[in-house]
Amino acid sequence: MKKLYLLTFLLFGLTTQAQLILENVFVDPGGTLPPVYVPNKSPAQIVTQDLVGMGVTPFNIKFRGDAAAALVPSKQVDKFSTNFNLTSLGFLPNYDANGIRIFDNSPKGMLMTTGESSVALGPNNNGSKSIDVPESATGDPDLRKITTNDVEHASIVEFDFMATGPVLNFDFIFASEEYPEYSLSPNVNDVFGFFLSGPGIVPDVIAPDVTPSFTNNAKNIALIPGTTTPVSIFNVNHGLNNTGACTNCLYYVNNGQGTSPAANTSIQYDGFTTVLRATADLQCGQIYHIKLAVGNVGDNLFDSAVFLKNFQIAPMKLTDALGNQINNVVIGCWDDEVTINSGIPAGTNTFTWTHDTVLMPGVTTPSITVTENGVYELTVYSATGCLIGKDDITVNRTPFPLREPLPKTICVTGTGPYSFNIDQTAYMLNGLSASDYTITYYTSLSNAENGISPIPIGSLTSYLSAGAGELIWVKIEDLFVNGCIGYRSFPLNAVSTPSGTFSYTGSPYCSDVTTPQLPTLSGLTSGGT
Template identity: 30%
Template structure:
């Protein structure tokens, strides 16, 4: 059952299509008939027509007359020539299409073979594809104009299946002749180009913008880098109903065009062929009557006023009674044999009432030898009767290239005298100026306009003039007329003085810095002037500051190098202010910031020299330099501070302990405490120091002569086993002498080291070899600086 339904469907498609066919192709007409009666426009002379190299007085199945019969959805012209690489009628209508035999020996089927230009098109990259089934129409033509055009559609069975494939069917319009130089045979150029480009029309250059499979996009891109964008010129025919053109894809209607030299003979070859295969056909449709040349005799009507062409839009193609004249120029091609033209004047305009001749009234015009253009002049009269429907018509009759009478017609309407208008713009002066420009503009008339500034201003007859800025408001009057001067109208410009008082800007008072690197805030007061202000701050070190009314100048002296004098230090910093208003008025102001310079702060305190003080020691600070208003901080590593001592005072009471006492003084000045200190580099060390902070350290060796023990118990229990003198170990010349009760010296040393009760030194006195009892000692430290004497009891007792 399924096979039966498929067979029925195929029969309906195959035979039903013929019943509903609407487009037709007649390939029974001779090629000469097709070219001369259908393809050519009026007045074009052609010769040497051939098809596939054979005379044009025969019909060929590859070329015929296409008729759309009002039903084609893909080709937008109704009729024309159709050339196909197969039976034209069968291919286009889809009726009886079979594979094409290749005519290699002109055996009778009329199919063309390899053509050198088609082979060049088919092998752009040096391949060797052959061309089959070519359809080639050629003829010569004489050009009486300076350009040719015709319209066409290229179609192919290779759409869309062979888009971006390795080969495409070949196609081109090859024009050769005078002043033509191209890469094809006889120096021809190809007119079948994608609009706006030099790219030839082909399957890979103009398509749907989508590659087929197994096509490769690189093939299309190589042939036309804009192939996707140019898909706008492609028409898909995949959904076309029966009765329309059967090609599955084609171009839109395109135009082939070329500039040519009048009166010269040119040759055109219109060729299309299958490349490599015979089964996928291509065709080209040429719109009927579209092969046109720009004509024989030309008539141009040029209105003039005072001898100059009218160029004002709206008036360039009309006649104005009482104002304009008209130049009628008649131009013929140099190759046109006629030297006489007959002129007939018509329309509703009447000679003598609406116009009169200025240089010729004859209806017969002769072209002098070697002269191809003549001009006739009329003056356009005003009869006082408005009539907007008057028209002047000119008919020029001559003998054309074929010996036949031909006619060209031109016409131009009259318009009645008109009224002009004007446009002005009042001026409000908001910026300081002595003069201001005012302007008036004539409208609705014919340029140039004429201006009469009533107040006798300089620049009369100018649309723009300069006037003095008035104290308040003044009207300036102007009379305006145009080139025809039918009337003078009056307008005015109001000039109003709205200039504000002059711009003023000053830098407000500020507090000079107390520190070397103290930020300084500045503010400007601005008044008057016009509109928004642009504020520019800079300083003497070429630093710029963010445009604002307020700025902070800081980090000017962040680091100073002493080597030995300060380098990079700014003592006086000028700061510049510039304020600009919207009128461009500029005012400036300048101030100076005076930065104090301080030598880097140093800290010191009184020397510590009393090695055996009996009272608390007073240490007094001795800072120098810096910014003053010092702040002190005392630290110690031994002993005690005096009762009630102020650790932040400029002096401190200390109670040293025996041994080594270390004292540290840290001083900061006012600027350092405010965070405005600076760093400095002294000498070549490269080390950074704070200019507002200094630290001083010193030590004091103390021997405690007021706390010497008077009893020792050398019994080996490690408690009071020897004579210890607190702090004596810090002195190298501590002499100790010990005597018995009879005054006999029993012990002496010049470097007594037993200063710590827990550590017994080698020369500690422990009464070894002497009995219990009372002994006398003398201590002399630092050669007499600290001297004392006393008694010591030796009591061994029991362990």
């Protein structure tokens, strides 16, 4: 029978209540007996059921290089969960830019350790805890490449997967009892790495090597954010006793040194990283290999571990130019051009767009700019014909709420400039509240867009113009609903007043004459409208 071990997590400055549950560890509810290993779940089951997420189907799963060993529970590989408290261990669920949860992010994952997984359970009441696993007395050539000493008791899980999208992501935390005492001792620091190999992966070459350093021409993707520097105790710490020089300590969490269990009830390890993300670009439809490994260096003391979660290939998601959308809808203002972005690089991919299910001929780019409402759908295939992604988004530009301004034409005599009444505010509002809109008039679109030199309100009813088609620009700002801004224009034309005479022969006429009579016209000039 398996019991649950209740912990109170204090992580990253936030206090949260959670349970750390290890699938293969029995915990005495009375706290009298030490945790006991119980072989409930194998590495292969943990990878398949608890590590991978959307877009990933693992196969050829091995533990320490052996497929059969992956089917047998191990003391060094465990499922961890945190009782559905999504902030436990610092892991957060994946949400899109609008707060919509996009993957299965139940608070679970895979724990890999240099000793027994039970060491992970808090409180932190020991500054150097370790539980040896004799059957794991094996090293690893890739881990050996990133340290200067021998590697022992390595925990290694590896598998293949097909790329169903362009990017691989997963989250991880590295934790160790070697913090902080051995932060500046790289020759004994336990090591870990995530070694990815496959098409398009540029292999690491570590000096003095001149050829790829890792097996399968792999690349280590366990990196400090924004760098090519591997995550390690030496590369992420706050010095000896957590008071020394900062080395990427933005990504470091001090969990005490085993002397204050009441203050450090979360996990046993003295220090660990914040949640970091491993990521790599993939080629859709290709097969990749990942090796996840952690090992002791120099001795089998001071255990270390890696928590891994959310191993997934994100689906394509259409957004606007800023990466925003709400429930697959992009809202635009009256006159906005709306950019729809796929986030997929052009490369050799094929992009097919439809608008309201109708193919958009000649539109073959990763992003498009549209001015019409409707449903836009994108389908992307790789050069090999693999479906990279398919998504649709609805563009909903709010309709212009006012009347369109009318052209202004007046009949004139003599030479200009002529006086025009260009004030169309009341006409355009058409009964809407004037307090909800700001309407200003300009002599050019540039002035209107930049708010420069508006036509004074007192001049609107007697604006002087040559009347030769001059455009007046109106800037409309919605102050009440959505803050939209739009621009409209109307022309000013002055036309000559018509003149001439007409008469009827034999007038006056009696009222009883019903036959049509033709007028006599003379001296006519054109004009008017």
